[in-house]
Amino acid sequence: MIRFAAFRLLSLCLSLLAASLVVFCVIEVIPGDTASFMLGLNASPEAEAALRSELGLDKGLVARYLAWAGGMLTGDFGTSYTYRVPVADLVAQRILVSLPLALYALILSTLIALPVGLLAAALRGRAADYGIMGITQLGIAVPNFWFGMLLVLAFAITYRIFPAGGFPGWEAGFGPAMRALTLPAVALALPQASILARVMRSSVIETLDADFIRTARAKGLSEGQAIRRHAFRNALIPVLTIIGLQFSFLLAGAIIIENVFYLPGLGRLIFQGITQRDLIVVESVVMLLVFAVITVTFLVDIAYALVDPRLRRR
Amino acid sequence: MRTPIQLKIGALLTGLFLAAALVSLFYTPHSVTGVNIAGKLAPPGGAHLLGTDHLGRDLLSMLMIGARTSIAVALVAVGIGIALGVPLGLAAAAHRGTWADEVLMRGNDLIFAFPSLVIAILITAVAGPSALNAILAIGIFNIPVFARVARGAALSLWTRDFILAARVAGKSRARISAEHILPNIANLLVVQGTIQFSLGILAEAGLSYVGLGAQPPTPSWGRMLAESQTLFYSNPGLAMFPAGCIILTVLGLNLMGDGLRDLLDPRLRRAVS
Numbered sequence: 001m002i003r004f005a006a007f008r009l010l011s012l013c014l015s016l017l018a019a020s021l022v023v024f025c026v027i028e029v030i031p032g033d034t035a036s037f038m039l040g041l042n043a044s045p046e047a048e049a050a051l052r053s054e055l056g057l058d059k060g061l062v063a064r065y066l067a068w069a070g071g072m073l074t075g076d077f078g079t080s081y082t083y084r085v086p087v088a089d090l091v092a093q094r095i096l097v098s099l100p101l102a103l104y105a106l107i108l109s110t111l112i113a114l115p116v117g118l119l120a121a122a123l124r125g126r127a128a129d130y131g132i133m134g135i136t137q138l139g140i141a142v143p144n145f146w147f148g149m150l151l152v153l154a155f156a157i158t159y160r161i162f163p164a165g166g167f168p169g170w171e172a173g174f175g176p177a178m179r180a181l182t183l184p185a186v187a188l189a190l191p192q193a194s195i196l197a198r199v200m201r202s203s204v205i206e207t208l209d210a211d212f213i214r215t216a217r218a219k220g221l222s223e224g225q226a227i228r229r230h231a232f233r234n235a236l237i238p239v240l241t242i243i244g245l246q247f248s249f250l251l252a253g254a255i256i257i258e259n260v261f262y263l264p265g266l267g268r269l270i271f272q273g274i275t276q277r278d279l280i281v282v283e284s285v286v287m288l289l290v291f292a293v294i295t296v297t298f299l300v301d302i303a304y305a306l307v308d309p310r311l312r313r314r
Numbered sequence: 315m316r317t318p319i320q321l322k323i324g325a326l327l328t329g330l331f332l333a334a335a336l337v338s339l340f341y342t343p344h345s346v347t348g349v350n351i352a353g354k355l356a357p358p359g360g361a362h363l364l365g366t367d368h369l370g371r372d373l374l375s376m377l378m379i380g381a382r383t384s385i386a387v388a389l390v391a392v393g394i395g396i397a398l399g400v401p402l403g404l405a406a407a408a409h410r411g412t413w414a415d416e417v418l419m420r421g422n423d424l425i426f427a428f429p430s431l432v433i434a435i436l437i438t439a440v441a442g443p444s445a446l447n448a449i450l451a452i453g454i455f456n457i458p459v460f461a462r463v464a465r466g467a468a469l470s471l472w473t474r475d476f477i478l479a480a481r482v483a484g485k486s487r488a489r490i491s492a493e494h495i496l497p498n499i500a501n502l503l504v505v506q507g508t509i510q511f512s513l514g515i516l517a518e519a520g521l522s523y524v525g526l527g528a529q530p531p532t533p534s535w536g537r538m539l540a541e542s543q544t545l546f547y548s549n550p551g552l553a554m555f556p557a558g559c560i561i562l563t564v565l566g567l568n569l570m571g572d573g574l575r576d577l578l579d580p581r582l583r584r585a586v587s
Contacts, residue, residue, distance in 0.1 A: 011420065014420070015420070015423065015424055015427065018424050019424060019427055019428075022424075022428075023436070026436045026437075026439075026440060027436070027439060027440070137565060137568060137569070138561070138565065140564070140568060141512075141516075141560070141561045141562075141564035141565040141568065142557075142561055143516055143519050143520065143523075143536075143539070143557065143560050143561075144520075145520065145523050145539070146539055146553065146557040146560070149539075149543060149546055149553060152546075153546065153547060153550060157547050248427075248429060249429065251429075252429035252431045252432060253431075255431055255435075255524070256431065256520050256523065256524055259523070259524050260543070270435055271524070271525075273439075274435065274438055274439050279439065282435065282436075282439050286432055286435060286436060289429075289432055290427050290428060290432065293426075293427045293428075293429070294427045297423075297426075297427070
């Protein structure tokens with residue numbers, strides 16, 4: 001197990017290194033000079049040169065990469081060109097919206113999908129099963145940002161239960177903050193829950209055909225008892241992988257949903273960075289998202305190997 | 315074997331939107347480049363079958379051209395994924411266990427770490443937003459998907475006797491991959507292609523919704539939704555038509571994928587869902 005973990009850790013580091021090179025190179029090939037863009041048309045060449053050296057843009061590519069990557073490792077994400085504040089501070093504020101939103105959606109999606117998938121599997125071939133599967137087909141096809149708009153129309157405009165958008169901040173208290181995140185989280189969770197319910201259903205059905213379930217039934221358990229005691233846990237293994245994968249989709253999906261609900265999260269930060277040509281912000285936030293995805297994949301792999309020793313062999 | 319009912323419904327829906335996209339190449343009921351403020355927000359019926367938007371443009375015409383945008387972006391993105399991903403996957407399987415296999419598959423994992431939205435953001439930061447940007451972003455994300463499917467399916471084939479026979483006959487690995495493996499995994503690729511096609515439609519809608527896809531004045535379903543958002547609460551109908559198009563197209567493609575899977579390989583019916 002230790003060898004497996006060490007190997008995966010090494011491959012995690014290599015992935016992060018490669019990803020940071022990709023992100024850095026892509027941003028570096030951007031045509032146009034950041035300093036002249038920031039200072040506008042009437043800037044003197046001296047002022048531009050001064051700003052370039054202030055931002056570290058006059059150094060070579062390798063030096064800049066090392067400065068950026070080294071800074072990311074120590075939590076220094078550079079200084080925003082437009083706001084003139086550390087990017088880390090901007091990210092720290094915004095991540096307190098995006099991360100809880102993605103987690104909230106993940107929890108909702110799991111809480112909905114597992115029972116629904118289990119129910120469909122238990123009732124397979126019956127009308128209820130077809131009904132559930134039909135709804136999940138629809139859930140996959142609905143664009144989540146449009147579903148978000150519908151939710152606002154229903155629960156913020158018609159029935160004023162939740163706010164239509166914006167975020168009061170965690171200072172306003174846990175309740176109001178969670179209320180502001182509820183509609184976005186539901187919108188984000190719907191397609192993921194549909195996918196997860198389908199995976200859960202087929203996984204349970206597959207497990208129900210396994211020999212150990214036949215044994216359990218042969219020793220007198222009812223189908224319900226067999227599902228509860230044996231099938232459920234074994235069926236969870238593929239489901240856990242999908243949940244791990246979904247986290248990265250939710251984090252990326254949050255970028256779009258934040259636009260629907262005017263939430264001040266990482267997504268809004270990236271879009272502001274693009275329009276204001278604040279490339280250090282774009283670079284660092286993208287790297288942070290990629291870091292999150294790679295790390296979650298790593299953790300899922302490790303968790304998987306802990307649960308199922310067969311997977312440790314390579 | 316009977317044609318599965320999902321396949322019929324799916325093919326019908328997909329065909330409908332494909333036809334709308336093709337017809338829009340040479341005919342739309344109205345022009346969508348002209349602005350007619352006097353005729354804005356017309357209700358459905360009359361000269362404008364589905365009404366007009368906030369700039370007086372004919373909704374039906376915009377939806378038809380939007381179908382073209384969405385389908386073209388998603389289709390080309392699937393093409394990129396197949397053209398690059400399948401040879402990579404086949405090569406990895408043919409050289410299983412070697413460093414080449416390892417490098418190819420780790421490279422795949424690396425691309426997986428960049429969700430298509432993140433790729434789109436990076437490309438936009440470099441080249442500005444465009445439909446091409448959306449195609450590239452979705453296409454790049456499709457490469458590892460097809461590489462994995464191709465590799466996984468090819469690996470099990472490499473252990474079969476008819477492949478051994480081909481090797482004994484002196485065929486090279488590349489030739490065996492092209493002549494024997496590829497035809498045998500084609501079914502699987504078609505099914506995966508349908509799924510990626512539908513995911514591409516959704517991704518394109520999301521990208522154009524946040525302004526990273528096709529740019530005005532080219533109509534696209536995602537941007538129509540974005541434009542309708544401010545008017546959503548006074549004119550909800552405006553957002554219903556493009557959303558309906560997205561949902562029905564994606565639903566059609568997914569049903570078609572399920573149906574094709576059942577038809578082409580009944581053994582997969584339960585394994586994949």
